[in-house]
Amino acid sequence: MTAIPLFVMMVMMHPFVMILDRHRRRFHHLTAKIWAILTISPFYRFEFEGIHNLPSDDTAAVYVSNHQSFLDTYTLLTLGRSFKFISKTSIFLIPIIGWAMFLMGLVPLRRMDSKSQLECLKRCMDFVRKGASVFFFPEGTRSKDGKLGAFKKGAFAVAAKTEALVVPIALMGTGKIMPTGMEGILNSGSVKVVIHKPIKGTDAENLCTESRNAIADTLIRHGYGMNCCQ
Numbered sequence: 001m002t003a004i005p006l007f008v009m010m011v012m013m014h015p016f017v018m019i020l021d022r023h024r025r026r027f028h029h030l031t032a033k034i035w036a037i038l039t040i041s042p043f044y045r046f047e048f049e050g051i052h053n054l055p056s057d058d059t060a061a062v063y064v065s066n067h068q069s070f071l072d073t074y075t076l077l078t079l080g081r082s083f084k085f086i087s088k089t090s091i092f093l094i095p096i097i098g099w100a101m102f103l104m105g106l107v108p109l110r111r112m113d114s115k116s117q118l119e120c121l122k123r124c125m126d127f128v129r130k131g132a133s134v135f136f137f138p139e140g141t142r143s144k145d146g147k148l149g150a151f152k153k154g155a156f157a158v159a160a161k162t163e164a165l166v167v168p169i170a171l172m173g174t175g176k177i178m179p180t181g182m183e184g185i186l187n188s189g190s191v192k193v194v195i196h197k198p199i200k201g202t203d204a205e206n207l208c209t210e211s212r213n214a215i216a217d218t219l220i221r222h223g224y225g226m227n228c229c230q
């Protein structure tokens with residue numbers, strides 16, 4: 001159980017983090033990276049392709065990826081980038097993990113609540129304008145069959161308004177290891193993450209289509225299907 005000592009360290013360092021690195025909070029993301037590596041390494045191999053496409057950590061960007069499993073966030077945390085996940089509020093209620101998410105500055109979202117959606121997008125634009133990055137799962141929920149679903153436009157509206165880079169990422173294999181609805185089991189398997197070239201633009205529709213097509217191409221190349229054509 002590595003989370004408790006790491007969380008205590010986060011709490012002790014938090015005042016310094018808020019004084020010295022209020023928006024990106026890189027110390028907390030480094031702690032989360034260590035926690036994620038220690039938590040998943042005993043269970044599955046994970047590899048990254050296209051690491052050279054990752055903007056530097058001091059470049060504000062909007063990261064987007066497909067969503068297959070809770071293991072997606074663990075795997076992405078190992079990248080050590082200080083991007084702020086947009087997360088459904090219920091995950092913030094998990095002891096230690098949720099508290100750490102709060103200290104990291106992750107963004108809560110009540111998915112069915114339009115006021116919360118607006119508040120979430122405002123917070124994301126504020127983060128990006130202050131040099132921090134954000135991470136969206138534009139499908140809004142985990143895929144039940146590994147196939148790519150329709151993308152919501154929120155992430156791309158943030159990028160279009162702030163003219164921040166969009167970094168499309170394709171995740172493969174997490175849904176096989178921990179399928180949606182079967183969080184109690186861990187099947188054997190491995191994970192591959194493909195980081196695509198960043199995209200820039202001021203048209204949210206185009207940013208959405210280009211990002212989804214990049215991710216879809218990779219999923220199709222690796223034998224995953226599509227649930228719908230956006």
Ligand SMILES: CCCCCCCCCCCCCCCC(=O)OC[C@@H](O)COP(=O)(O)O
Binds near residue numbers: 002006035096
């Ligand atoms: C103390 C050690 C450090 C701990 C660091 C913890 C960091 C945890 C980061 C968690 C980020 C969670 C992002 C979740 C995004 C989200 O909310 O996606 C929705 C799906 O998932 C679940 O929805 P559904 O598939 O509809 O059930």
